[in-house]
Amino acid sequence: MKPLHLIAFLLFAHFAVAQSALHHAGNMRVHFGGSNSGLGLHTNFTNNAPFEQNEGLVGFYGNSSIQVRGNTIPTFRDVEFMATSEIFLHIPVQVQNNANFIEGNVNTPTDDETVYLNFMEHGFSASENDDSKVTGFAAVNNRDFFRFPVGDHHQLRTLTMESEGSTPLAVCAYFFEDPSTPLSVPGAFDVEEKVRDIGTVTNREFWIFQSDVPAKATISWNTRSALGLIPNATLEAIIVVGWSKSSNQWVIIGNSAISGDVTEGFVTSETFVPSDYAAITFGTIPLPTDTFAVNNPTLGNYFLSPNGDGVNDFLVIDNMDESPNNSLRIFNRLGQKVFEKINYTNEFGGDSNTGSFVMSQDVGLPEGIYYYLVTLDDLNLQYTGFLFLDR
Known part of the structure:
Protein backbone atom coordinates (compact mmCIF):
# COMPACT_ATOMS: atom_id res chain seq x y z
CA MET A 1 0.00 0.00 0.00
CA ASN A 142 21.36 37.87 5.90
CA ARG A 143 24.52 37.95 3.81
CA ASP A 144 27.55 40.21 3.58
CA PHE A 145 28.76 38.90 0.21
CA PHE A 146 26.71 37.80 -2.79
CA ARG A 147 26.85 37.73 -6.58
CA PHE A 148 23.42 38.52 -8.02
CA PRO A 149 22.71 36.35 -11.13
CA VAL A 150 20.89 39.14 -12.97
CA GLY A 151 20.83 40.41 -16.56
CA ASP A 152 18.54 41.34 -19.41
CA HIS A 153 17.05 38.88 -21.89
CA HIS A 154 20.26 38.67 -23.90
CA GLN A 155 23.15 38.85 -21.44
CA LEU A 156 24.12 37.93 -17.90
CA ARG A 157 25.23 41.16 -16.13
CA THR A 158 25.95 40.29 -12.53
CA LEU A 159 26.50 42.66 -9.61
CA THR A 160 28.66 41.55 -6.68
CA MET A 161 27.81 42.93 -3.24
CA GLU A 162 30.37 43.18 -0.45
CA SER A 163 28.67 44.63 2.64
CA GLU A 164 30.21 45.94 5.83
CA GLY A 165 27.84 43.65 7.74
CA SER A 166 25.09 41.13 7.20
CA THR A 167 22.23 42.75 5.31
CA PRO A 168 18.70 41.53 6.18
CA LEU A 169 17.55 42.14 2.60
CA ALA A 170 19.35 43.27 -0.55
CA VAL A 171 17.64 43.51 -3.94
CA CYS A 172 19.20 43.88 -7.39
CA ALA A 173 18.20 44.07 -11.08
CA TYR A 174 19.92 45.02 -14.34
CA PHE A 175 18.54 47.04 -17.27
CA PHE A 176 20.06 47.50 -20.72
CA GLU A 177 18.17 50.77 -21.20
CA ASP A 178 18.90 54.48 -21.30
CA PRO A 179 18.64 55.68 -17.67
CA SER A 180 17.14 58.95 -18.91
CA THR A 181 14.19 57.20 -20.58
CA PRO A 182 13.88 53.66 -19.17
CA LEU A 183 11.05 51.57 -20.55
CA SER A 184 10.90 48.97 -17.80
CA VAL A 185 10.88 50.98 -14.58
CA PRO A 186 8.91 54.01 -13.41
CA GLY A 187 10.77 57.28 -13.19
CA ALA A 188 13.84 58.53 -15.04
CA PHE A 189 17.46 59.25 -14.20
CA ASP A 190 18.56 61.99 -16.61
CA VAL A 191 22.21 61.45 -17.52
CA GLU A 192 22.64 65.21 -17.99
CA GLU A 193 21.65 65.91 -14.37
CA LYS A 194 24.96 65.37 -12.62
CA VAL A 195 27.43 67.03 -10.29
CA ARG A 196 30.22 68.99 -11.97
CA ASP A 197 32.83 66.43 -10.94
CA ILE A 198 31.28 63.91 -13.37
CA GLY A 199 32.23 64.19 -17.02
CA THR A 200 29.77 61.77 -18.66
CA VAL A 201 27.17 59.24 -17.45
CA THR A 202 26.59 56.30 -19.79
CA ASN A 203 23.20 56.20 -21.50
CA ARG A 204 23.32 52.45 -22.24
CA GLU A 205 22.65 50.53 -19.02
CA PHE A 206 22.12 50.67 -15.27
CA TRP A 207 21.54 48.54 -12.18
CA ILE A 208 19.06 48.95 -9.35
CA PHE A 209 20.70 47.86 -6.08
CA GLN A 210 18.95 48.34 -2.75
CA SER A 211 20.28 47.61 0.74
CA ASP A 212 20.35 49.60 3.99
CA VAL A 213 23.81 48.31 4.95
CA PRO A 214 26.91 50.14 3.61
CA ALA A 215 28.50 48.09 0.84
CA LYS A 216 30.75 48.05 -2.18
CA ALA A 217 29.37 46.99 -5.57
CA THR A 218 31.33 45.45 -8.43
CA ILE A 219 29.89 45.83 -11.92
CA SER A 220 31.43 44.97 -15.28
CA TRP A 221 31.28 46.27 -18.82
CA ASN A 222 31.70 44.62 -22.22
CA THR A 223 31.58 45.57 -25.89
CA ARG A 224 27.82 46.17 -25.71
CA SER A 225 28.42 48.77 -23.00
CA ALA A 226 30.33 50.89 -25.55
CA LEU A 227 32.30 52.81 -22.94
CA GLY A 228 34.88 53.60 -25.60
CA LEU A 229 32.40 56.06 -27.15
CA ILE A 230 32.39 58.22 -24.01
CA PRO A 231 34.75 61.22 -24.06
CA ASN A 232 37.72 60.61 -21.74
CA ALA A 233 36.77 56.94 -21.28
CA THR A 234 40.24 55.76 -20.39
CA LEU A 235 40.38 52.96 -17.85
CA GLU A 236 41.64 55.35 -15.19
CA ALA A 237 38.72 57.74 -15.79
CA ILE A 238 35.90 55.18 -15.28
CA ILE A 239 33.97 55.52 -12.02
CA VAL A 240 30.75 54.22 -10.49
CA VAL A 241 28.04 56.87 -10.26
CA GLY A 242 24.66 56.76 -8.54
CA TRP A 243 21.35 58.60 -8.91
CA SER A 244 20.92 60.24 -5.52
CA LYS A 245 17.37 59.98 -4.19
CA SER A 246 17.87 63.10 -2.08
CA SER A 247 19.30 65.44 -4.73
CA ASN A 248 17.83 63.87 -7.90
CA GLN A 249 21.11 63.87 -9.78
CA TRP A 250 24.03 61.60 -10.55
CA VAL A 251 26.80 61.78 -7.96
CA ILE A 252 30.16 60.06 -7.66
CA ILE A 253 30.39 56.74 -5.80
CA GLY A 254 33.93 56.30 -7.06
CA ASN A 255 36.13 53.28 -7.57
CA SER A 256 38.26 51.31 -5.14
CA ALA A 257 39.45 48.78 -7.73
CA ILE A 258 39.38 48.60 -11.50
CA SER A 259 40.72 46.24 -14.16
CA GLY A 260 40.54 45.68 -17.91
CA ASP A 261 40.34 48.21 -20.73
CA VAL A 262 37.59 50.35 -22.24
CA THR A 263 36.29 47.34 -24.18
CA GLU A 264 35.89 44.92 -21.28
CA GLY A 265 36.58 45.14 -17.56
CA PHE A 266 35.13 45.69 -14.10
CA VAL A 267 35.09 48.38 -11.44
CA THR A 268 34.43 48.16 -7.69
CA SER A 269 32.83 51.19 -6.07
CA GLU A 270 33.78 52.90 -2.85
CA THR A 271 31.58 52.04 0.14
CA PHE A 272 28.09 53.58 -0.07
CA VAL A 273 24.56 52.95 1.22
CA PRO A 274 22.78 51.40 -1.79
CA SER A 275 19.28 52.44 -0.70
CA ASP A 276 20.32 56.08 -0.92
CA TYR A 277 20.48 55.67 -4.71
CA ALA A 278 17.75 54.80 -7.21
CA ALA A 279 20.23 53.45 -9.78
CA ILE A 280 23.95 53.00 -10.35
CA THR A 281 26.01 52.81 -13.54
CA PHE A 282 29.27 53.89 -15.16
CA GLY A 283 30.52 57.44 -15.42
CA THR A 284 33.79 59.20 -16.12
CA ILE A 285 35.67 61.99 -14.50
CA PRO A 286 35.64 65.21 -16.56
CA LEU A 287 37.96 65.75 -19.48
CA PRO A 288 41.37 66.96 -18.32
CA THR A 289 41.62 70.73 -18.22
CA ASP A 290 45.20 71.43 -17.16
CA THR A 291 46.79 71.10 -20.60
CA PHE A 292 44.22 73.27 -22.33
CA ALA A 293 44.26 75.93 -19.62
CA VAL A 294 48.06 76.12 -19.62
CA ASN A 295 48.24 76.29 -23.41
CA ASN A 296 45.38 78.80 -23.58
CA PRO A 297 45.62 81.29 -20.70
CA THR A 298 43.42 83.57 -22.85
CA LEU A 299 41.65 83.23 -26.16
CA GLY A 300 42.93 86.64 -27.24
CA ASN A 301 41.22 89.67 -28.76
CA TYR A 302 39.63 89.71 -32.18
CA PHE A 303 39.13 92.00 -35.19
CA LEU A 304 36.03 91.57 -37.34
CA SER A 305 35.35 93.29 -40.69
CA PRO A 306 32.24 91.69 -42.25
CA ASN A 307 32.47 93.26 -45.73
CA GLY A 308 32.31 90.06 -47.77
CA ASP A 309 35.94 89.99 -48.86
CA GLY A 310 36.52 86.63 -47.22
CA VAL A 311 38.91 88.02 -44.58
CA ASN A 312 37.71 88.39 -40.96
CA ASP A 313 34.09 88.22 -42.10
CA PHE A 314 33.17 85.98 -39.15
CA LEU A 315 34.39 85.59 -35.59
CA VAL A 316 36.57 82.46 -35.64
CA ILE A 317 37.65 81.29 -32.19
CA ASP A 318 40.39 78.68 -32.34
CA ASN A 319 40.22 75.53 -30.20
CA MET A 320 36.44 75.68 -29.63
CA ASP A 321 36.32 72.12 -30.95
CA GLU A 322 38.09 71.07 -27.73
CA SER A 323 34.72 71.59 -26.08
CA PRO A 324 31.75 70.93 -28.38
CA ASN A 325 29.44 71.85 -25.48
CA ASN A 326 30.11 75.58 -25.33
CA SER A 327 28.47 78.97 -25.51
CA LEU A 328 29.38 82.45 -26.81
CA ARG A 329 27.88 85.71 -25.51
CA ILE A 330 28.76 89.15 -26.88
CA PHE A 331 28.02 92.43 -25.07
CA ASN A 332 28.33 96.08 -26.09
CA ARG A 333 30.15 98.66 -23.99
CA LEU A 334 26.98 99.28 -21.98
CA GLY A 335 26.80 95.64 -20.94
CA GLN A 336 23.81 94.87 -23.17
CA LYS A 337 23.86 91.37 -24.67
CA VAL A 338 23.77 91.61 -28.45
CA PHE A 339 24.55 88.03 -29.47
CA GLU A 340 24.23 84.59 -27.92
CA LYS A 341 24.86 81.11 -29.35
CA ILE A 342 24.95 77.72 -27.66
CA ASN A 343 27.48 75.36 -29.26
CA TYR A 344 29.14 78.11 -31.28
CA THR A 345 30.73 77.20 -34.60
CA ASN A 346 31.99 80.53 -36.00
CA GLU A 347 28.61 82.02 -37.06
CA PHE A 348 28.90 85.59 -35.73
CA GLY A 349 29.26 88.05 -38.62
CA GLY A 350 28.37 91.33 -36.93
CA ASP A 351 24.60 90.86 -36.63
CA SER A 352 22.61 90.72 -33.40
CA ASN A 353 20.27 87.87 -32.49
CA THR A 354 19.11 88.93 -29.05
CA GLY A 355 17.45 91.83 -27.26
CA SER A 356 16.26 95.00 -28.94
CA PHE A 357 19.22 94.91 -31.31
CA VAL A 358 17.44 92.29 -33.40
CA MET A 359 15.42 95.19 -34.80
CA SER A 360 18.63 96.43 -36.47
CA GLN A 361 19.62 93.07 -37.87
CA ASP A 362 19.29 94.25 -41.47
CA VAL A 363 22.03 96.85 -41.00
CA GLY A 364 24.09 94.94 -38.44
CA LEU A 365 25.64 96.13 -35.22
CA PRO A 366 27.38 99.47 -35.19
CA GLU A 367 31.14 99.76 -35.39
CA GLY A 368 32.96 99.68 -32.09
CA ILE A 369 34.38 97.62 -29.26
CA TYR A 370 32.46 94.65 -27.86
CA TYR A 371 33.18 92.15 -25.10
CA TYR A 372 32.82 88.39 -25.42
CA LEU A 373 32.29 85.62 -22.87
CA VAL A 374 33.12 82.06 -23.94
CA THR A 375 32.10 79.11 -21.74
CA LEU A 376 33.65 75.69 -22.42
CA ASP A 377 31.33 73.37 -20.51
CA ASP A 378 33.29 70.18 -21.22
CA LEU A 379 36.44 71.73 -19.71
CA ASN A 380 34.84 73.80 -16.93
CA LEU A 381 36.55 76.91 -18.32
CA GLN A 382 35.45 80.48 -19.09
CA TYR A 383 37.22 83.15 -21.16
CA THR A 384 36.56 86.83 -21.72
CA GLY A 385 38.10 89.26 -24.17
CA PHE A 386 37.59 92.14 -26.60
CA LEU A 387 36.22 92.26 -30.11
CA PHE A 388 36.57 95.26 -32.45
CA LEU A 389 33.89 95.44 -35.13
CA ASP A 390 34.96 97.47 -38.18
CA ARG A 391 32.33 98.75 -40.59
Missing part, protein backbone atom coordinates in the same frame (compact mmCIF):
# COMPACT_ATOMS: atom_id res chain seq x y z
CA LYS A 2 1.39 3.41 -0.94
CA PRO A 3 2.06 6.00 1.81
CA LEU A 4 -0.88 8.27 2.44
CA HIS A 5 0.94 11.52 1.65
CA LEU A 6 1.99 10.19 -1.75
CA ILE A 7 -1.55 9.14 -2.64
CA ALA A 8 -2.82 12.60 -1.70
CA PHE A 9 -0.14 14.18 -3.87
CA LEU A 10 -1.01 12.04 -6.90
CA LEU A 11 -4.68 12.86 -6.61
CA PHE A 12 -3.89 16.55 -6.23
CA ALA A 13 -1.59 16.52 -9.25
CA HIS A 14 -4.27 14.87 -11.37
CA PHE A 15 -6.71 17.64 -10.41
CA ALA A 16 -4.11 20.28 -11.26
CA VAL A 17 -3.57 19.03 -14.81
CA ALA A 18 -7.29 19.52 -15.57
CA GLN A 19 -6.91 23.13 -14.46
CA SER A 20 -3.70 23.74 -16.52
CA ALA A 21 -1.92 24.49 -13.27
CA LEU A 22 -0.86 22.91 -10.03
CA HIS A 23 -2.93 24.60 -7.31
CA HIS A 24 -1.54 24.09 -3.83
CA ALA A 25 -4.08 24.66 -1.07
CA GLY A 26 -2.23 22.83 1.71
CA ASN A 27 -0.72 19.53 2.97
CA MET A 28 1.98 19.19 0.32
CA ARG A 29 5.73 18.84 0.86
CA VAL A 30 8.58 17.64 -1.30
CA HIS A 31 10.48 14.84 0.48
CA PHE A 32 13.98 13.63 -0.21
CA GLY A 33 13.99 9.95 -1.07
CA GLY A 34 16.93 9.34 -3.39
CA SER A 35 18.65 10.79 -6.43
CA ASN A 36 15.46 11.02 -8.49
CA SER A 37 13.14 12.40 -5.81
CA GLY A 38 11.49 15.79 -6.23
CA LEU A 39 8.71 17.62 -8.02
CA GLY A 40 8.82 18.48 -11.71
CA LEU A 41 6.52 21.27 -12.85
CA HIS A 42 5.58 21.40 -16.54
CA THR A 43 2.62 23.69 -15.90
CA ASN A 44 1.71 26.83 -13.98
CA PHE A 45 1.99 26.78 -10.21
CA THR A 46 -0.42 28.59 -7.88
CA ASN A 47 0.53 28.54 -4.22
CA ASN A 48 -2.18 29.50 -1.72
CA ALA A 49 -0.89 27.75 1.39
CA PRO A 50 2.41 27.36 3.27
CA PHE A 51 4.80 25.37 1.08
CA GLU A 52 8.08 25.06 2.97
CA GLN A 53 10.26 22.57 4.82
CA ASN A 54 10.82 20.95 1.44
CA GLU A 55 13.75 18.56 1.18
CA GLY A 56 13.94 17.49 -2.45
CA LEU A 57 14.34 19.23 -5.78
CA VAL A 58 11.61 21.31 -7.45
CA GLY A 59 12.14 21.79 -11.16
CA PHE A 60 10.49 23.97 -13.78
CA TYR A 61 10.61 22.25 -17.17
CA GLY A 62 9.12 22.28 -20.66
CA ASN A 63 8.69 24.35 -23.78
CA SER A 64 5.79 26.48 -22.53
CA SER A 65 6.04 29.49 -20.26
CA ILE A 66 5.31 28.81 -16.60
CA GLN A 67 3.52 31.29 -14.34
CA VAL A 68 4.04 31.23 -10.56
CA ARG A 69 1.18 32.90 -8.69
CA GLY A 70 -0.69 32.74 -5.41
CA ASN A 71 -1.07 34.48 -2.08
CA THR A 72 1.63 32.59 -0.18
CA ILE A 73 5.39 32.63 -0.80
CA PRO A 74 6.75 29.13 -1.59
CA THR A 75 10.13 28.07 -0.20
CA PHE A 76 12.22 25.50 -2.06
CA ARG A 77 15.36 23.83 -0.80
CA ASP A 78 16.76 23.18 -4.28
CA VAL A 79 15.25 24.47 -7.51
CA GLU A 80 16.11 23.92 -11.16
CA PHE A 81 15.11 26.07 -14.14
CA MET A 82 14.88 24.44 -17.56
CA ALA A 83 11.89 26.04 -19.28
CA THR A 84 12.78 27.40 -22.72
CA SER A 85 9.81 29.80 -22.78
CA GLU A 86 10.82 31.15 -19.36
CA ILE A 87 9.36 31.29 -15.87
CA PHE A 88 7.37 34.30 -14.71
CA LEU A 89 7.18 35.07 -11.00
CA HIS A 90 4.15 37.05 -9.82
CA ILE A 91 5.00 36.38 -6.17
CA PRO A 92 8.40 36.01 -4.48
CA VAL A 93 10.02 32.56 -4.52
CA GLN A 94 12.55 31.63 -1.84
CA VAL A 95 15.56 29.33 -2.25
CA GLN A 96 17.17 27.76 0.81
CA ASN A 97 20.08 26.04 -0.92
CA ASN A 98 20.79 25.83 -4.66
CA ALA A 99 19.15 27.45 -7.67
CA ASN A 100 20.44 25.79 -10.82
CA PHE A 101 20.03 27.77 -14.06
CA ILE A 102 20.07 25.55 -17.16
CA GLU A 103 17.83 27.12 -19.79
CA GLY A 104 15.23 29.87 -19.76
CA ASN A 105 15.11 33.07 -17.73
CA VAL A 106 13.33 33.71 -14.46
CA ASN A 107 11.33 36.90 -14.97
CA THR A 108 9.89 39.22 -12.33
CA PRO A 109 7.89 42.45 -12.71
CA THR A 110 10.41 45.21 -13.31
CA ASP A 111 8.14 47.82 -11.71
CA ASP A 112 7.79 45.94 -8.41
CA GLU A 113 10.91 45.47 -6.27
CA THR A 114 8.96 43.31 -3.77
CA VAL A 115 8.67 40.39 -6.23
CA TYR A 116 11.98 38.55 -6.62
CA LEU A 117 13.81 35.26 -6.60
CA ASN A 118 15.09 35.31 -3.04
CA PHE A 119 18.26 33.53 -1.94
CA MET A 120 17.94 32.88 1.77
CA GLU A 121 20.76 32.77 4.31
CA HIS A 122 22.52 29.76 2.75
CA GLY A 123 21.13 30.02 -0.78
CA PHE A 124 23.35 30.25 -3.84
CA SER A 125 23.07 30.04 -7.62
CA ALA A 126 24.82 27.79 -10.10
CA SER A 127 25.41 27.77 -13.86
CA GLU A 128 23.77 31.11 -14.60
CA ASN A 129 24.52 32.18 -18.16
CA ASP A 130 23.36 34.44 -20.98
CA ASP A 131 20.41 32.12 -21.68
CA SER A 132 19.36 31.50 -18.09
CA LYS A 133 19.42 33.99 -15.21
CA VAL A 134 17.10 36.41 -13.41
CA THR A 135 15.66 39.07 -15.69
CA GLY A 136 14.15 41.31 -13.09
CA PHE A 137 14.83 41.33 -9.37
CA ALA A 138 16.92 38.91 -7.34
CA ALA A 139 17.27 39.23 -3.57
CA VAL A 140 19.36 37.85 -0.73
CA ASN A 141 18.86 37.57 3.04
